[in-house]
Amino acid sequence: MTDLKGLQDLFRTLRLAETAAQLPELIKKAETKELSYQKFLLEVMGYEQKRREEKMFEKRLKWADFPYFKVLDEFNLNEQNSLSQRQFNQLRDLTWIDQLYNILLLGPTGTGKTFLSIGLGIEAIQRGYKVTFITMGELIHTLKTEEITRKSQLRLKRLRTSNLVIIDDLMFMAMDQREANLFFHLINDLYNSSSIILTSNKGPSEWGELLGDPAITTAILDRIIHRAEIIQFTDDSYRMKHRTSIFKEGNVQN
The missing domain is CATH 3.40.50.300 (P-loop containing nucleotide triphosphate hydrolases)
Known part of the structure; x- marks a missing residue:
């Protein structure tokens, strides 16, 4: 648990806050699927990228100030x-x-x-x-x-x-x-x-x-x-x- 917390703190220091919060689930998924180190790193970085894109979309959507949401x-x-x-x-x-x-x-x-x-x-x-x-x-x-x-x-x-x-x-x-x-x-x-x-x-x-x-x-x-x-x-x-x-x-x- 201490190692996990330390790793999460390190992720936050590197400004990977989304990954830090999700890290326990990502590790659990990697262990369940027996992912290789390379696959695990891809999962981690892919998750961070996805969350950043989602947050940027939410920010720009709020900025746009549409009266309603229609795609x-x-x-x-x-x-x-x-x-x-x-x-x-x-x-x-x-x-x-x-x-x-x-x-x-x-x-x-x-x-x-x-x-x-x-x-x-x-x-x-x-x-x-x-x-x-x-x-x-x-x-x-x-x-x-x-x-x-x-x-x-x-x-x-x-x-x-x-x-x-x-x-x-x-x-x-x-x-x-x-x-x-x-x-x-x-x-x-x-x-x-x-x-x-x-x-x-x-x-x-x-x-x-x-x-x-x-x-x-x-x-x-x-x-x-x-x-x-x-x-x-x-x-x-x-x-x-x-x-x-x-x-x-x-x-x-x-």
Whole structure:
């Protein structure tokens, strides 16, 4: 027991804390299976690597701040006539992130834009990318309070160092000149350093009405659409098609 404790302490000193905690079970497994020294070392180091990867995934998932957890395997392509299997696979391979491409997901509310963006974000985290998710309303508030709150400063620092930034509900509300300027400077910061996924129920031709300033609108569009894939969802709302009702046979008695 003393030897085991000493070995665990040594593992902790070497910053192999996950292995130190699991060491009794790893040794027991090795003895039961009569593993060779080489196989045992592979088991030990493989366990440490796996746990580190899991902890990094958990950390980056928390950092991303998704509103809910949905993976791409849950995305039902049969409900989407606007997106082919080939296009879906190309999005999923994530090579566009390394190429600094932006993805614009446009269409009515409830068609799966946010779902798809979250699924792509989680896939990216699993591949080792840093991802940040933020709604347009939250983004404007964070930009406006960056100079006065530590929370906003930290969130924008994480956003600016992300490989992939997801901005949900773009242009859902009109901006004043200061807000439009702040948004432009953020897009300029991300240009040539991060990929962006934007979801919106309005097309780029309508953004000018909400940004107000034609010059700012042109500058933002120039940076976003320079390298971008635009996917237009034209299907009916998934939520409306699959909504539930309290008025089912047997639920309400006369």
